Amino acid sequence: MSWMRRVAAAAAAGFLGLSVLTGCSLEPSGVETGPRAPTGLAEGTVLYFLDSDGELVAAERDTGRLGTIAEAVSLLLTGPGPGSSGLTTGIPETAQTRVQVTISEDMVTLRLPLPSTRVSARGIDQIACTALVAHAQAGASTDVRARLIFTDTEPEAEDGRLHDCPASA
Amino acid sequence: MPPSEQSLQLLLNAAGEDAMVVHDDLVVAAGVLAARPGTVPESFRESVQSRAAKDDPRMVTRRVEIDGAPWLLLGTPVTHTTPGGERRATDVEVYAARDLSAIDEQLDQLVAAAAGTAALVLPLAVVVALLASGSVLKPVAKLRTTARRLADGDLAARTEPRGVDELAQLTRTVDEMAAALQESMESMARMQQDARRFAADVSHELRTPLTTLTAAVEVLHAALDERPSSAEGASGHSAEDDEVRESAELAIEETRRLVQLVEDIMEIARFDASTATMRWEETDVVAAVADCLRTRSWAGQVHVVGPGSPEASDEMVVMADRGRLDMVLANLVGNALRHGGAPVQVTVVSAPGEVSVEVLDGGPGIPESVLPHIFSRFYKADGARSRTVGSGLGLAIAQENAHLHGGQLTAENVDDGARGARFTLRLPRDGRGVVRAGDGASTGEPSGEES
DSSP states (O other): HHHHHHHHHHHHHHHHOOOOOTTTTOOOOOOOEEEEEOOOSSEEEEEEEEEETEEEEEEEESSSSOOHHHHHHHHHTTOOOOOOOTTSSSSSOOOOOOOEEEEEEEEEEEEEEGGGGOOEEEEEEEEHHHHHHHHTTTTOOOOOOEEEEOTTTTTGGGGOOOOOOOOTT | OOOOHHHHHHHHHHOOEEEEEEEEEEEETTTTTHHHHHSSSSSHHHHHHHHHHSSSSSSEEEEEEETTEEEEEEEEEEEOOOTTTTTEEEEEEEEEEEEEEHHHHHHHHHHHHHHHHHHHHHHHHHHHHHHHHHHHHHHHHHHHHHHHHHHTTTTOOOOOOOOOOHHHHHHHHHHHHHHHHHHHHHHHHHHEEEEEEEHHHHHHHHOOOOHHHHHHHHHHHHHHHHHHHSSSSSSHHHHHHHHHHHHHHHHHHHHHHHHHHHHHHHHHHHHHHOOOOOOOOEHHHHHHHHHHHHHHHHHHTTTEEOOSSTTGGGGEEEEEEEHHHHHHHHHHHHIIIIIIOOOEEEEEEEEEEHHHEEEOOOOOOOOOTGGGGGTTTOOSSGGGGGGSSSSSSSHHHHHHHHTTTTEEEEEEEEEEEEEEEEEEEETTTOOHHHHHOOTTTTTSSSSOOOO
16 A cells, blocks of 8 residues: 555656646746846036136037947047137147047046147046046946056056046045 | 937837837837837836836836737836936836747747656656665565564564665664564473473372372271271270371371372363363263262252253253363362352353353352452462361362363352352353363463363
8 A cells, every 4th residue: 555655646746747847838927127227318428628727527518329438538539619618628639539448347448549748637537537427327337447548658557557537436 | 308219219229129219209119019009018118117217217027928929028217327327217218029939939848858858757766766665665564574473472583684774783683682582481481381390290209109108098097997896895095096096087188188289280280281181072060060069978068059940951061071070060169168158059050152150158258359369379368278178279270170161260259148259160062162262361371172
C-alpha cells in the first residue's frame, strides 16, 4: 500500500509541475510602473556667459531643441552674439568652433580648438558649465565632471584637472 | 513655447516603428498605433497622465492583445530637466508598442521543451526514487518483521545485516540483542529444567527406600498387633507395649505421608516435564463422584446433588481420564472434610459443552489473603497447619489435572446463608482438542500431548 501511495504522490507532483509550466504564457496584464520617465525636452540650449560683474549667467539660445554637448559648446564658442546686451565671454573668438566630445560614465572630455593660454579661468567655467548642464538636461547623471583638452595641452598632461560647474553646484 | 509638430515627429521617430506622441490635442502616430487609433486605451493614457503629475514621473507598461497577438504597450510622460537638475513634467506623452509574438513563440517552445523533458524524465525519476526508497525501506520492513517475531516469542528470528550504514548497524545491534535474549532465556529454561529434574530425581531416589521402609514398618506393626494375643498373661508389659505400638503407628503414619509427598512431587514433575499421560474414555461424572465417595468411605458424610432424572444422566458424560478425575474429586472432597466441615455437598451440573462439579463445605471459608495462592505449590494457609495431613501439593495437582482435561478449577467463598468454601471443577465434554490446541497456558508448557 505504501508503494502505491508513493507512486500516487510522485504522479501528483509531476502533474503539478506540468500544469505550472503550461500556465506560463503571455496574457494581457494590468498597468505596471516601469523606470523613470525619459527627459530631454527643452526649448533651447543653455549657454553660460559672463555678466558685467564677471559672474556666470545662463542664457538660453532658442534652437527649438536641446541639442548635443558638442553643439552647445560650439554655440558657446561663437560668443554671446550682438543681440545679448551686457553679456561677455572669457573665450576668445575663433574661426574654428568644432569640438570633439567623449562621454564616459563619470566624465565628459572636450577637445577644444583653442590654446589654453587665451582662455580665462571664467572661460573654463563657462565651457564646463555649458557641457555639464547639456549633459544633465539630456537625462544623464549630474555627478559628472568635465575634462578640457586644449590645443596646447601636452599629451602626457591630458589626464590633468577635472572641472566642475560652479553655477550648478 | 509648445513643441512644434516637427519636433513631435522627431520624438516619434526616436520611439520606434509603432509609436504615438501626444501633446495636448496634437497627435502624431506611426505603425500599428496609427493604423488602429483605439489601441491605446483611455485608462492607460490616464495612468500615464497621473504619473506625469507626480514628483518622480515614471514610465508605465501593459501587455495587451492586438489582433490576437500579444503586444507590450509602453507609455511615458517626457520631462524637462532644468539647468539646476530638477525634472519637470511636460505635456508631451510618448506611447510605443512592441510586438511580443516572437517572444511568445519562444516561450511556448521553451514550455513545450520543458514539458517534453519532464514527461520523459519523470517516469524515470519515479522509478529511481522508488528503487532508492525501496533500498532504504526494505531493510526497515525486514527489521520490523524480525522485531515482531521476537516480540511474538520467536527468539531465533534474525535479520541479515547488509551494507555498512546506520541501518546495518541497527540490524546488527538488534541481532545481538536477540541473541543475548535467546541465550538468557535458554539458560533460564535450562536452570528451571535442572531444578525440576533435581526434584524429580530426588523424589525418585527417595521412593525405593521409602517403599522398603513402609513395608518394614508395616511388618513391625503387624508383629505388634500379634503380640498381645501371644503374651496374654504378661500384663505387666502391656503399658510398654502400648508405647511401642503408638510409636510404630506414628512411624507408619509419617512414612505414608512421606510416600504421598514423594508421589505428589513426582506427579508434579511429570506435569512440568509434560510427560503426564491421559487415558481418555467416556466417563459419567455422577458415577465417578459416587465411586470416589464409596471407595473412600465418605458416602455417609457427603451429600451428592445429581441430575433429577435418569435420562439427564446421559448429559453428565464427558471425555476424561477416570483415574485423574477421581484424584481431583478425592482431593476436593478430602479437603472439604478435613479443612472445611460438615455439611459437605457435591453438586454435579450439566451446562452446554461442559459439566461442572461443585464441592461446597460448611466450614469457615478460605481467608481472603489465602485465596489467590490456594493453588500454589506448598502453599499453606498458616504455619500452624503445616503439620496437618497433606503434602501441600494436592490442589496444585488437582488444578494441573483439570487443565489436562481442558477444564478449570476455581475456588471461592460463599456467604449466602450457608457459609463455606466452594471449589468448582469445570470439564468440557471433550477436552482433547482444547488441550492439544495448547491450553497449557497456566502451566506455561504444552500438556497432554500423549492421548
